[in-house]
Amino acid sequence: MPVLNVQGLRKTFGPVTAVEEISFAVEAGEVFTIIGPNGAGKTTTLEMIEGLLPPDAGTITVDGLTWAKNEEEIKIKIGVQPQSGAMFDLLTVEENLDLFASFYPKPKAIAEVLEMINLTDHRAKHVKSLSGGQRQRLAIGLAMISDPQIIFLDEPTTGLDPQARRNIWDIVLKLKALGKTTILTTHYMEEAEKLSDRVCIVDQGRIVTLDTPAALIDRLTKERELRVSFLDGEAAAIEGEKVAAQLPGVTKTAREGAFLQVWSVKPEESLYGLFGFTKERGFRVEQVSIRELSLEDVFIAFTGKEWRD
Numbered sequence: 459m460p461v462l463n464v465q466g467l468r469k470t471f472g473p474v475t476a477v478e479e480i481s482f483a484v485e486a487g488e489v490f491t492i493i494g495p496n497g498a499g500k501t502t503t504l505e506m507i508e509g510l511l512p513p514d515a516g517t518i519t520v521d522g523l524t525w526a527k528n529e530e531e532i533k534i535k536i537g538v539q540p541q542s543g544a545m546f547d548l549l550t551v552e553e554n555l556d557l558f559a560s561f562y563p564k565p566k567a568i569a570e571v572l573e574m575i576n577l578t579d580h581r582a583k584h585v586k587s588l589s590g591g592q593r594q595r596l597a598i599g600l601a602m603i604s605d606p607q608i609i610f611l612d613e614p615t616t617g618l619d620p621q622a623r624r625n626i627w628d629i630v631l632k633l634k635a636l637g638k639t640t641i642l643t644t645h646y647m648e649e650a651e652k653l654s655d656r657v658c659i660v661d662q663g664r665i666v667t668l669d670t671p672a673a674l675i676d677r678l679t680k681e682r683e684l685r686v687s688f689l690d691g692e693a694a695a696i697e698g699e700k701v702a703a704q705l706p707g708v709t710k711t712a713r714e715g716a717f718l719q720v721w722s723v724k725p726e727e728s729l730y731g732l733f734g735f736t737k738e739r740g741f742r743v744e745q746v747s748i749r750e751l752s753l754e755d756v757f758i759a760f761t762g763k764e765w766r767d
Protein backbone atom coordinates (compact mmCIF):
# COMPACT_ATOMS: atom_id res chain seq x y z
CA MET A 459 0.00 0.00 0.00
CA PRO A 460 1.39 3.44 -0.87
CA VAL A 461 2.18 5.62 2.14
CA LEU A 462 0.63 8.58 0.34
CA ASN A 463 -2.14 8.40 -2.22
CA VAL A 464 -3.45 11.51 -3.94
CA GLN A 465 -6.25 11.14 -6.48
CA GLY A 466 -8.00 13.80 -8.56
CA LEU A 467 -6.94 16.82 -6.51
CA ARG A 468 -8.40 20.12 -7.60
CA LYS A 469 -8.29 23.63 -6.13
CA THR A 470 -9.50 26.97 -7.42
CA PHE A 471 -9.11 30.43 -5.91
CA GLY A 472 -11.90 32.52 -7.42
CA PRO A 473 -11.18 32.65 -11.12
CA VAL A 474 -7.72 31.01 -10.75
CA THR A 475 -7.45 27.24 -11.08
CA ALA A 476 -4.29 26.53 -9.06
CA VAL A 477 -4.61 22.73 -9.27
CA GLU A 478 -6.63 21.22 -12.10
CA GLU A 479 -6.09 17.48 -11.68
CA ILE A 480 -3.25 15.94 -9.70
CA SER A 481 -2.99 12.20 -8.94
CA PHE A 482 0.00 10.20 -7.70
CA ALA A 483 0.97 7.55 -5.17
CA VAL A 484 4.20 7.46 -3.17
CA GLU A 485 5.72 4.32 -1.67
CA ALA A 486 7.37 4.26 1.76
CA GLY A 487 11.04 5.27 1.67
CA GLU A 488 10.83 7.21 -1.58
CA VAL A 489 12.13 10.70 -2.24
CA PHE A 490 9.35 12.04 -4.45
CA THR A 491 9.96 15.41 -6.08
CA ILE A 492 7.50 17.83 -7.61
CA ILE A 493 9.05 20.30 -10.02
CA GLY A 494 7.43 22.92 -12.19
CA PRO A 495 7.51 26.59 -13.14
CA ASN A 496 6.33 29.38 -10.83
CA GLY A 497 2.59 29.18 -10.29
CA ALA A 498 2.35 25.56 -11.49
CA GLY A 499 0.45 24.56 -8.36
CA LYS A 500 3.19 22.83 -6.33
CA THR A 501 2.67 24.67 -3.04
CA THR A 502 -1.12 24.45 -3.33
CA THR A 503 -0.79 20.67 -3.85
CA LEU A 504 1.48 20.28 -0.82
CA GLU A 505 -0.78 22.42 1.36
CA MET A 506 -3.79 20.27 0.50
CA ILE A 507 -1.87 17.08 1.32
CA GLU A 508 -0.60 18.61 4.56
CA GLY A 509 -4.18 19.37 5.62
CA LEU A 510 -3.68 23.14 5.53
CA LEU A 511 -6.01 23.78 2.61
CA PRO A 512 -9.24 21.89 1.81
CA PRO A 513 -9.32 20.56 -1.78
CA ASP A 514 -12.34 21.37 -3.97
CA ALA A 515 -12.24 17.79 -5.25
CA GLY A 516 -10.15 14.66 -4.88
CA THR A 517 -8.99 12.31 -2.15
CA ILE A 518 -5.85 12.19 -0.02
CA THR A 519 -4.87 9.18 2.06
CA VAL A 520 -1.82 9.10 4.33
CA ASP A 521 -0.97 5.54 5.29
CA GLY A 522 -4.60 4.67 4.54
CA LEU A 523 -5.95 7.49 6.76
CA THR A 524 -7.99 10.53 5.71
CA TRP A 525 -8.00 14.09 7.07
CA ALA A 526 -11.77 13.93 7.59
CA LYS A 527 -11.62 10.89 9.89
CA ASN A 528 -8.08 10.70 11.26
CA GLU A 529 -6.71 14.24 11.60
CA GLU A 530 -4.77 13.67 14.84
CA GLU A 531 -3.15 10.44 13.61
CA ILE A 532 -2.08 12.03 10.32
CA LYS A 533 -0.53 14.96 12.17
CA ILE A 534 1.80 12.51 13.94
CA LYS A 535 2.68 10.74 10.71
CA ILE A 536 3.71 13.81 8.74
CA GLY A 537 6.36 16.44 9.34
CA VAL A 538 6.14 19.81 7.63
CA GLN A 539 9.08 22.17 7.40
CA PRO A 540 7.80 25.38 9.01
CA GLN A 541 8.10 28.70 7.21
CA SER A 542 11.06 30.70 8.45
CA GLY A 543 8.67 33.05 10.32
CA ALA A 544 7.34 30.20 12.45
CA MET A 545 10.68 29.79 14.23
CA PHE A 546 11.44 31.77 17.37
CA ASP A 547 14.31 34.11 16.58
CA LEU A 548 15.10 34.96 20.17
CA LEU A 549 15.27 31.34 21.28
CA THR A 550 18.28 29.12 20.65
CA VAL A 551 18.35 26.24 18.18
CA GLU A 552 17.91 23.77 21.02
CA GLU A 553 15.10 25.76 22.66
CA ASN A 554 13.19 25.83 19.34
CA LEU A 555 13.56 22.06 19.02
CA ASP A 556 12.50 21.59 22.67
CA LEU A 557 9.43 23.73 22.14
CA PHE A 558 8.33 21.90 18.99
CA ALA A 559 9.06 18.54 20.68
CA SER A 560 6.63 19.46 23.48
CA PHE A 561 3.76 19.40 20.94
CA TYR A 562 4.15 15.65 20.32
CA PRO A 563 3.64 12.56 22.46
CA LYS A 564 6.79 10.71 21.35
CA PRO A 565 9.29 13.19 19.94
CA LYS A 566 12.69 12.21 18.63
CA ALA A 567 15.63 12.85 20.99
CA ILE A 568 16.88 16.43 20.51
CA ALA A 569 20.54 15.33 20.40
CA GLU A 570 19.74 12.92 17.57
CA VAL A 571 17.96 15.63 15.56
CA LEU A 572 20.86 18.07 16.15
CA GLU A 573 23.27 15.45 14.77
CA MET A 574 21.05 14.76 11.74
CA ILE A 575 20.89 18.44 10.82
CA ASN A 576 24.53 19.03 11.74
CA LEU A 577 23.78 21.78 14.26
CA THR A 578 25.14 20.16 17.43
CA ASP A 579 27.91 22.77 17.64
CA HIS A 580 25.40 25.58 17.14
CA ARG A 581 22.77 24.30 19.56
CA ALA A 582 23.15 27.30 21.91
CA LYS A 583 23.01 29.93 19.15
CA HIS A 584 20.01 32.20 18.82
CA VAL A 585 18.06 31.58 15.64
CA LYS A 586 18.43 35.20 14.59
CA SER A 587 22.22 34.76 14.33
CA LEU A 588 22.10 31.64 12.12
CA SER A 589 23.08 31.68 8.45
CA GLY A 590 20.42 31.00 5.80
CA GLY A 591 21.57 27.41 5.39
CA GLN A 592 21.61 26.80 9.16
CA ARG A 593 18.07 28.20 9.48
CA GLN A 594 16.87 25.86 6.75
CA ARG A 595 18.55 22.91 8.46
CA LEU A 596 16.80 23.85 11.69
CA ALA A 597 13.48 24.07 9.80
CA ILE A 598 14.03 20.50 8.58
CA GLY A 599 14.95 19.47 12.14
CA LEU A 600 11.65 20.92 13.35
CA ALA A 601 9.84 18.92 10.65
CA MET A 602 11.45 15.70 11.88
CA ILE A 603 11.03 16.30 15.63
CA SER A 604 7.85 14.21 15.80
CA ASP A 605 9.74 11.35 14.12
CA PRO A 606 7.21 11.34 11.26
CA GLN A 607 6.98 8.78 8.47
CA ILE A 608 6.61 11.40 5.75
CA ILE A 609 8.47 14.71 5.59
CA PHE A 610 7.40 17.59 3.34
CA LEU A 611 10.09 19.98 2.20
CA ASP A 612 8.85 22.89 0.09
CA GLU A 613 11.83 24.39 -1.72
CA PRO A 614 14.23 23.81 1.19
CA THR A 615 17.27 25.04 -0.75
CA THR A 616 15.92 28.11 -2.55
CA GLY A 617 18.31 31.03 -2.19
CA LEU A 618 21.11 28.99 -0.59
CA ASP A 619 24.67 28.85 -1.89
CA PRO A 620 25.87 25.56 -3.44
CA GLN A 621 27.60 24.29 -0.29
CA ALA A 622 24.58 25.05 1.90
CA ARG A 623 22.38 23.27 -0.65
CA ARG A 624 24.59 20.20 -0.52
CA ASN A 625 24.31 20.17 3.27
CA ILE A 626 20.53 19.98 2.89
CA TRP A 627 20.90 17.16 0.33
CA ASP A 628 22.91 15.23 2.95
CA ILE A 629 19.99 15.49 5.37
CA VAL A 630 17.51 14.25 2.74
CA LEU A 631 19.79 11.28 2.06
CA LYS A 632 20.09 10.55 5.80
CA LEU A 633 16.29 10.59 6.08
CA LYS A 634 16.10 8.17 3.19
CA ALA A 635 18.65 5.88 4.88
CA LEU A 636 16.33 5.86 7.91
CA GLY A 637 13.49 4.67 5.64
CA LYS A 638 11.57 7.96 5.78
CA THR A 639 9.53 9.20 2.84
CA THR A 640 10.29 12.70 1.60
CA ILE A 641 8.07 14.86 -0.59
CA LEU A 642 10.18 17.63 -2.02
CA THR A 643 9.61 20.61 -4.25
CA THR A 644 12.52 22.38 -5.84
CA HIS A 645 13.54 24.87 -8.48
CA TYR A 646 16.89 23.16 -8.99
CA MET A 647 17.02 20.42 -11.59
CA GLU A 648 20.35 19.11 -10.36
CA GLU A 649 18.79 18.59 -6.95
CA ALA A 650 15.77 16.73 -8.35
CA GLU A 651 18.08 14.52 -10.39
CA LYS A 652 20.45 13.74 -7.51
CA LEU A 653 17.94 13.10 -4.73
CA SER A 654 14.74 11.78 -6.23
CA ASP A 655 13.55 8.25 -6.71
CA ARG A 656 10.78 9.69 -8.84
CA VAL A 657 10.04 13.12 -10.21
CA CYS A 658 6.78 14.57 -11.38
CA ILE A 659 6.71 17.65 -13.55
CA VAL A 660 3.69 19.84 -12.88
CA ASP A 661 2.54 22.59 -15.20
CA GLN A 662 -0.70 24.60 -15.04
CA GLY A 663 -2.10 22.44 -12.26
CA ARG A 664 -1.56 19.11 -14.01
CA ILE A 665 1.12 16.43 -14.00
CA VAL A 666 2.76 16.44 -17.40
CA THR A 667 5.01 13.48 -16.65
CA LEU A 668 6.04 11.27 -13.74
CA ASP A 669 8.88 8.73 -13.59
CA THR A 670 12.40 8.08 -12.30
CA PRO A 671 14.92 10.73 -13.41
CA ALA A 672 16.80 8.14 -15.51
CA ALA A 673 13.63 6.86 -17.19
CA LEU A 674 12.48 10.39 -17.98
CA ILE A 675 15.78 11.19 -19.60
CA ASP A 676 15.81 7.88 -21.43
CA ARG A 677 12.23 8.22 -22.61
CA LEU A 678 12.92 11.63 -24.07
CA THR A 679 15.42 10.45 -26.62
CA LYS A 680 18.38 8.20 -27.17
CA GLU A 681 20.21 10.96 -28.99
CA ARG A 682 23.42 12.30 -27.46
CA GLU A 683 25.54 15.28 -28.29
CA LEU A 684 29.25 14.64 -29.00
CA ARG A 685 31.67 17.52 -28.61
CA VAL A 686 35.10 17.47 -30.20
CA SER A 687 37.63 20.26 -30.35
CA PHE A 688 40.56 20.04 -32.72
CA LEU A 689 44.08 21.16 -31.83
CA ASP A 690 44.78 21.63 -35.53
CA GLY A 691 42.24 24.40 -35.84
CA GLU A 692 39.26 25.22 -38.00
CA ALA A 693 40.38 23.43 -41.17
CA ALA A 694 40.50 20.10 -39.31
CA ALA A 695 37.05 20.74 -37.79
CA ILE A 696 35.58 21.57 -41.23
CA GLU A 697 36.84 18.25 -42.59
CA GLY A 698 35.69 16.50 -39.42
CA GLU A 699 32.18 17.88 -39.83
CA LYS A 700 31.95 16.58 -43.41
CA VAL A 701 33.02 13.11 -42.29
CA ALA A 702 30.74 13.16 -39.23
CA ALA A 703 27.68 14.05 -41.31
CA GLN A 704 28.13 10.78 -43.25
CA LEU A 705 28.58 8.55 -40.19
CA PRO A 706 25.78 6.11 -39.24
CA GLY A 707 23.44 7.41 -36.53
CA VAL A 708 24.37 11.07 -36.96
CA THR A 709 21.29 13.31 -37.10
CA LYS A 710 22.83 16.79 -37.06
CA THR A 711 26.18 18.58 -36.92
CA ALA A 712 27.30 22.10 -36.02
CA ARG A 713 30.68 23.80 -35.91
CA GLU A 714 32.19 26.94 -34.50
CA GLY A 715 35.87 27.46 -35.28
CA ALA A 716 37.74 24.35 -34.18
CA PHE A 717 34.83 23.13 -32.06
CA LEU A 718 32.56 20.49 -33.56
CA GLN A 719 29.20 19.25 -32.25
CA VAL A 720 27.66 16.05 -33.53
CA TRP A 721 24.24 14.70 -32.52
CA SER A 722 23.94 10.97 -32.87
CA VAL A 723 21.58 8.14 -31.93
CA LYS A 724 24.62 5.84 -31.99
CA PRO A 725 27.06 8.03 -30.06
CA GLU A 726 29.79 5.44 -29.42
CA GLU A 727 29.82 4.30 -33.05
CA SER A 728 29.95 7.89 -34.27
CA LEU A 729 32.85 8.59 -31.94
CA TYR A 730 34.81 5.58 -33.27
CA GLY A 731 34.14 6.85 -36.79
CA LEU A 732 35.44 10.30 -35.87
CA PHE A 733 38.57 8.86 -34.23
CA GLY A 734 39.17 6.72 -37.33
CA PHE A 735 39.15 9.93 -39.35
CA THR A 736 41.48 11.89 -37.01
CA LYS A 737 43.95 8.97 -36.88
CA GLU A 738 43.96 8.57 -40.65
CA ARG A 739 44.56 12.29 -41.18
CA GLY A 740 46.94 12.70 -38.25
CA PHE A 741 44.76 15.39 -36.62
CA ARG A 742 45.12 15.93 -32.89
CA VAL A 743 42.06 16.23 -30.71
CA GLU A 744 42.11 18.58 -27.73
CA GLN A 745 38.93 17.52 -25.97
CA VAL A 746 36.14 14.99 -26.52
CA SER A 747 32.95 14.60 -24.53
CA ILE A 748 29.50 13.05 -24.76
CA ARG A 749 26.94 15.34 -23.21
CA GLU A 750 24.34 13.46 -21.20
CA LEU A 751 20.81 14.76 -21.22
CA SER A 752 19.70 16.31 -17.98
CA LEU A 753 16.34 16.69 -16.28
CA GLU A 754 16.48 20.24 -17.55
CA ASP A 755 16.26 18.91 -21.13
CA VAL A 756 13.31 16.74 -20.05
CA PHE A 757 11.58 19.72 -18.47
CA ILE A 758 11.94 21.83 -21.59
CA ALA A 759 10.71 18.97 -23.80
CA PHE A 760 7.63 18.31 -21.68
CA THR A 761 6.57 21.84 -20.82
CA GLY A 762 7.89 23.76 -23.82
CA LYS A 763 9.33 26.27 -21.35
CA GLU A 764 12.89 27.26 -20.64
CA TRP A 765 14.08 26.38 -17.16
CA ARG A 766 15.18 29.17 -14.91
CA ASP A 767 16.29 28.93 -11.29
Ligand SMILES: Nc1ncnc2c1ncn2[C@@H]1O[C@H](COP(=O)(O)OP(=O)(O)OP(=O)(O)O)[C@@H](O)[C@H]1O
Binds near residue numbers: 471474475495500
Ligand atom coordinates in the same frame (compact mmCIF):
# COMPACT_ATOMS: atom_id res chain seq x y z
N1 LIG B 1 -4.48 31.88 -1.63
C1 LIG B 1 -4.49 32.12 -2.94
N2 LIG B 1 -5.37 32.99 -3.49
C2 LIG B 1 -5.40 33.20 -4.82
N3 LIG B 1 -4.59 32.60 -5.71
C3 LIG B 1 -3.69 31.74 -5.24
C4 LIG B 1 -3.59 31.44 -3.83
N4 LIG B 1 -2.58 30.52 -3.66
C5 LIG B 1 -2.09 30.26 -4.89
N5 LIG B 1 -2.75 30.98 -5.84
C6 LIG B 1 -2.50 30.94 -7.31
O1 LIG B 1 -2.55 29.59 -7.71
C7 LIG B 1 -1.54 29.31 -8.67
C8 LIG B 1 -0.62 28.19 -8.17
O2 LIG B 1 0.16 28.68 -7.08
P1 LIG B 1 1.19 27.78 -6.27
O3 LIG B 1 1.75 28.65 -5.19
O4 LIG B 1 0.57 26.51 -5.86
O5 LIG B 1 2.29 27.50 -7.37
P2 LIG B 1 3.79 26.96 -7.20
O6 LIG B 1 3.94 25.93 -8.25
O7 LIG B 1 4.01 26.55 -5.79
O8 LIG B 1 4.64 28.24 -7.56
P3 LIG B 1 6.09 28.72 -6.99
O9 LIG B 1 7.10 27.86 -7.64
O10 LIG B 1 6.13 30.13 -7.47
O11 LIG B 1 6.03 28.60 -5.49
C9 LIG B 1 -0.83 30.63 -8.92
O12 LIG B 1 -1.43 31.22 -10.05
C10 LIG B 1 -1.13 31.42 -7.67
O13 LIG B 1 -1.12 32.80 -7.95
